[in-house]
Each structure stands twice: as structure tokens, then as C-alpha cells.
Amino acid sequence: MIAAELRFAIDDLFADYGACLDNDRLEDWLELFSEDCVYKIVPRENAELGLPVTLMLCENKNMLRDRIVSLRQANEYSVHTDKHLITNVRVKDTTDDGGYSVEANYTMYQADNEGSGSLYSFGTYIDEVVHDGDAVKFRRKIVIVDNWSIPHMLSTPI
Amino acid sequence: MIAAELRFAIDDLFADYGACLDNDRLEDWLELFSEDCVYKIVPRENAELGLPVTLMLCENKNMLRDRIVSLRQANEYSVHTDKHLITNVRVKDTTDDGGYSVEANYTMYQADNEGSGSLYSFGTYIDEVVHDGDAVKFRRKIVIVDNWSIPHMLSTPI
Amino acid sequence: MIAAELRFAIDDLFADYGACLDNDRLEDWLELFSEDCVYKIVPRENAELGLPVTLMLCENKNMLRDRIVSLRQANEYSVHTDKHLITNVRVKDTTDDGGYSVEANYTMYQADNEGSGSLYSFGTYIDEVVHDGDAVKFRRKIVIVDNWSIPHMLSTPI
Numbered sequence: 001m002i003a004a005e006l007r008f009a010i011d012d013l014f015a016d017y018g019a020c021l022d023n024d025r026l027e028d029w030l031e032l033f034s035e036d037c038v039y040k041i042v043p044r045e046n047a048e049l050g051l052p053v054t055l056m057l058c059e060n061k062n063m064l065r066d067r068i069v070s071l072r073q074a075n076e077y078s079v080h081t082d083k084h085l086i087t088n089v090r091v092k093d094t095t096d097d098g099g100y101s102v103e104a105n106y107t108m109y110q111a112d113n114e115g116s117g118s119l120y121s122f123g124t125y126i127d128e129v130v131h132d133g134d135a136v137k138f139r140r141k142i143v144i145v146d147n148w149s150i151p152h153m154l155s156t157p158i
Numbered sequence: 159m160i161a162a163e164l165r166f167a168i169d170d171l172f173a174d175y176g177a178c179l180d181n182d183r184l185e186d187w188l189e190l191f192s193e194d195c196v197y198k199i200v201p202r203e204n205a206e207l208g209l210p211v212t213l214m215l216c217e218n219k220n221m222l223r224d225r226i227v228s229l230r231q232a233n234e235y236s237v238h239t240d241k242h243l244i245t246n247v248r249v250k251d252t253t254d255d256g257g258y259s260v261e262a263n264y265t266m267y268q269a270d271n272e273g274s275g276s277l278y279s280f281g282t283y284i285d286e287v288v289h290d291g292d293a294v295k296f297r298r299k300i301v302i303v304d305n306w307s308i309p310h311m312l313s314t315p316i
Numbered sequence: 317m318i319a320a321e322l323r324f325a326i327d328d329l330f331a332d333y334g335a336c337l338d339n340d341r342l343e344d345w346l347e348l349f350s351e352d353c354v355y356k357i358v359p360r361e362n363a364e365l366g367l368p369v370t371l372m373l374c375e376n377k378n379m380l381r382d383r384i385v386s387l388r389q390a391n392e393y394s395v396h397t398d399k400h401l402i403t404n405v406r407v408k409d410t411t412d413d414g415g416y417s418v419e420a421n422y423t424m425y426q427a428d429n430e431g432s433g434s435l436y437s438f439g440t441y442i443d444e445v446v447h448d449g450d451a452v453k454f455r456r457k458i459v460i461v462d463n464w465s466i467p468h469m470l471s472t473p474i
């Protein structure tokens with residue numbers, strides 16, 4: 001069983017991840033990833049069939065940085081706020097180079113400017129977490145989306 | 159990083175909070191607050207714009223106590239049961255007088271007497287937790303409601 | 317307050333429980349129960365009125381094993397995938413023989429093969445957890461379903 005401090009640090013990482021997205025702090029969100037990170041959003045069906053199609057794909061932190069710049073420009077008129085609930089965090093294994101395979105389930109809700117809200121997405125995070133200085137960060141985050149048929153799911157992190 | 163015992167105590171406080179409301183144990187729920195507590199329910203938009211309008215406002219424990227008495231009288235014919243899911247608990251800071259700034263996300267579902275259920279509310283708790291004897295209690299709980307346009311959201315704690 | 321190791325072990329047990337069901341690993345799921353286990357799914361209303369009607373009832377591990385065999389045969393054409401979010405875990409008490417009364421809240425979402433998803437069920441687990449060799453397992457799991465009127469809720473674990 002992994003040490004309590006590490007479990008707490010990983011729990012905090014997920015809580016920060018959700019809070020950054022929910023409060024539109026995308027630049028802070030970026031800092032939760034290591035430099036050599038991979039970020040993907042994949043429909044569950046594609047993940048299970050091994051198909052390469054993704055809803056979002058950033059193969060390193062610079063791509064993720066570019067993405068945030070694009071979102072900042074596109075989001076000028078954004079009308080939704082998000083709310084992440086992240087649960088069932090499970091540290092599954094250590095990786096060869098001192099990281100950890102971690103999974104968690106999520107649901108994400110959205111509300112519009114009229115205060116009307118609903119379920120937006122649910123699925124699983126298939127992640128690798130690594131030590132990075134004093135912190136832990138995501139080196140890999142694959143968002144497996146169970147309800148992948150939502151039409152406007154293309155452009156934003158989950 | 160705060161001590162494991164405190165993290166567990168705060169987690170338990172939130173779990174108790176949800177269980178008391180979900181099981182209609184409002185008197186026990188009241189005991190999770192300190193004497194000088196503030197309890198507010200605020201639409202997210204108002205919170206962000208700094209508007210003072212609240213959906214529920216109790217500025218001390220006596221007001222909260224009165225509220226429960228009112229609810230007991232009004233709820234005589236209540237037909238809903240609640241279910242809270244509270245996640246992403248994050249202890250953000252210590253306060254000047256030995257308390258803690260704590261945030262968490264919630265979703266709350268309701269079912270009626272026919273067993274039909276749906277999402278009722280989702281949002282964020284912006285709280286202060288303080289030591290109170292051997293326990294930790296809420297000194298401040300501000301419920302920020304993302305989906306604030308639900309018509310019958312006025313009268314009950316979330 | 318119970319020891320950190322036990323809290324973590326119980327958290328992990330719930331995370332495994334969800335992951336096994338969500339990934340259709342029913343045989344692994346079975347191993348999360350002790351030999352003398354009881355597994356029930358009960359509508360909330362029946363639980364509160366003390367009515368004996370259940371949506372699923374297995375009074376020992378062999379019944380649960382048989383159930384899984386049936387599900388494997390019936391599920392040949394299953395088109396749904398599940399996602400469990402389990403939160404508000406609370407260890408309430410020790411039992412006379414060294415176990416623990418544990419409760420938790422859950423929501424479960426389902427998606428179909430077209431990637432369309434929605435809330436399926438929400439409620440509370442009323443469990444007993446016991447030490448079993450080096451592991452902790454469920455000796456009793458009673459799933460109290462708040463939204464019990466869903467028509468196709470009869471045949472599968474929650």
C-alpha cells in the first residue's frame with residue numbers, strides 16, 4: 001500500500017484539476033502537467049477497439065499550451081460553467097521510472113448563464129502521475145468518455 | 159500539507175453533513191455548525207458579480223435553528239428524499255484564528271414517493287471549518303449553486 | 317477514529333467494487349465478498365417500511381456466483397456500459413465480531429453503444445466490511461435504491 005502522503009497528494013492533484021477547469025483557470029491547470037505530458041480525450045468505444053481517433057490530442061505540454069491559447073480566444077463568448085466530480089481514485093501500479101498508474105471516475109455538469117444545468121459528460125481518467133520537484137503532476141491523462149456522442153464535446157478539456 | 163487526522167475529520171464532517179440531510183436528521187445536521195456560524199445559499203452568478211441576493215441566509219446558529227423548526231412544520235407533507243454526493247474536498251488555507259478554508263463540490267439528487275429521481279442541484283461549498291472541542295464544525299458554509307434557476311430551490315438546505 | 321490504513325483499504329474496496337462492475341469484470345467483483353456474504357438491492361421505500369421485497373437477493377456467495385453465471389449468459393447482447401461514482405464513505409461502527417458498519421452514497425450512469433448516456437440509479441450502500449486474510453471484503457452489502465422505479469433495474473448488480 002502506498003504512503004498516506006502520496007495518496008493525499010494524488011487526491012489533491014485531482015481536486016486541483018477539477019477546480020482549475022471549473023473556475024476557468026486554464027493557465028494554472030496547465031501547471032498540473034509535466035513537460036513531457038500527453039493529454040487525450042477518447043470515446044470509450046474507440047479506446048476499447050484500439051481505434052486511434054481522439055476528441056482532443058496533445059502530445060506534449062507545448063501542444064497543451066497552444067490549446068489553451070486557442071481556448072482563450074474562442075471562449076470570449078463562452079456561456080457555460082463546468083463542475084467536476086472526481087471519485088473512485090485508485091492507484092493501480094508503479095511505472096518503471098518511478099511514476100504511478102492512477103485511475104479515477106468523473107462526471108462533469110454544465111450550467112448556462114440562465115442557471116439551467118445538466119449532465120455533460122461521464123467517464124474515466126486513465127492517468128500516469130509523476131513526482132515533479134516537490135509536487136506530483138500528470139504525465140499522462142487519457143479521458144475515456146462513456147457518453148461520447150455529445151455534439152459539442154470537441155474543443156474543451158474535461 | 160495538513161495532518162492525516164485533520165483531513166479525515168474534515169472528510170467525515172462532509173459525509174455526516176450529507177447523511178444528516180439525506181436522512182432528514184435536521185437536528186443532528188444543526189450540530190455540525192459552530193455557534194457563530196453563517197449559512198448561505200447563493201446563485202453562482204450572484205456570487206461572481208458580488209450581488210447580495212441569497213436563496214437562504216442564516217447569519218448565526220439561532221437563525222439556522224429557527225429555520226429547522228420552520229422546515230419541520232412545512233415538511234409535514236414532503237414527498238422528496240435527497241442524496242448528496244460530495245467530492246473534490248480541498249483544504250485551501252488556514253484562517254487567522256486557527257480555522258481552515260475548505261472547498262468541495264456537490265451534486266444532489268432527489269427522488270419522489272414513486273421512486274422517480276433526477277438531478278436537483280450541483281455546485282460548490284465554500285466553507286470555513288473550525289475546531290470545536292474534540293470535533294471540527296462548519297463556521298461558515300456558502301453553497302454556490304451552479305444551476306440556480308430551479309423554481310423550488312428556495313426553502314431547504316443543500 | 318479508525319486507523320489510516322483501514323480507511324484507505326475501505327476506500328480501495330469501494331473503488332475496486334466500482335471498477336469491476338464498470339469493466340464487466342464480474343468474477344473479480346465476486347472476490348470482493350466474503351464467503352458468508354449477503355447481497356441485496358432494496359427500494360428505499362421498502363427499506364424504510366421494513367418490507368421484505370428486494371430487487372435482487374443473494375444470501376451467500378454461492379448464490380452470488382450463480383447470479384454471475386446467469387448474467388454472463390444473459391449479457392451476451394448487453395449494450396450498456398456502467399459508471400459508478402461512490403462518495404461520502406463513512407465508517408460508522410465496529411460490529412461484535414471485528415467488522416465495520418460502513419455506508420456510502422453512489423450514482424451510476426449508463427451509456428449505450430451509440431455513446432448516449434444518462435443517470436441510471438442513485439442511492440446508498442449499507443455495508444459490513446470484514447478482514448479476510450490480508451484484505452478487507454464485503455460481508456454484507458445492501459444497496460438502497462432511491463430511484464427504484466426504473467423498469468429494467470431487476471437483473472444486474474449496482
